[in-house]
Amino acid sequence: xxxxxxxxxxxxxxxxxxxxxxxxxxxxxxxxxxxxxxxxxxxxxxxxxxxxxxxxxxxxxxxxxxxxxxxxxxxxxxxxxxxxxxxxxxxxxxxxxxxxxxxxxxxxxxxxxxxxxxxxxxxxxxxxxxxxxxxxxxxxxxxxxxxxxxxxxxxxxxxxxxxxxxxxxxxxxxx
Numbered sequence: 001x002x003x004x005x006x007x008x009x010x011x012x013x014x015x016x017x018x019x020x021x022x023x024x025x026x027x028x029x030x031x032x033x034x035x036x037x038x039x040x041x042x043x044x045x046x047x048x049x050x051x052x053x054x055x056x057x058x059x060x061x062x063x064x065x066x067x068x069x070x071x072x073x074x075x076x077x078x079x080x081x082x083x084x085x086x087x088x089x090x091x092x093x094x095x096x097x098x099x100x101x102x103x104x105x106x107x108x109x110x111x112x113x114x115x116x117x118x119x120x121x122x123x124x125x126x127x128x129x130x131x132x133x134x135x136x137x138x139x140x141x142x143x144x145x146x147x148x149x150x151x152x153x154x155x156x157x158x159x160x161x162x163x164x165x166x167x168x169x170x171x172x173x174x175x
Contacts, residue, residue, distance in 0.1 A: 069089065084102065
């Protein structure tokens, strides 16, 4: 049932949807063992993350993932600044990586973790030496107003599916 909130413009009440938005789920099988896939996805993210995908105020130089729980995820910018955009929530090499997506729907940094969605990436080895990489971007309603647009963008042609394809190319190709 929708939550009732006061509308400040005319003091009437309006309905606010409180249902969860469906998570974005993407997967790809890569030609690498789980340890290599995990390492390249996390510790070597800079080797495959597109330079166009950042929220800094100047061109991006590189992506840094501090590999530990509550480690920072940020970009170093050409103007010498660091631009945070995530935090490591779970670090379990070589099988599980979870990060807080600290980017608001207006593509600015969100420091409050309670207002951030999560990106979980699982690395499941197969008997043939490949690894199934499964990504789930969930909790998008925590972003508040604009959360549906955020979901649409991370699920778009240039979103998580494309990023997994670029990652697979760096690892050694999709299987």
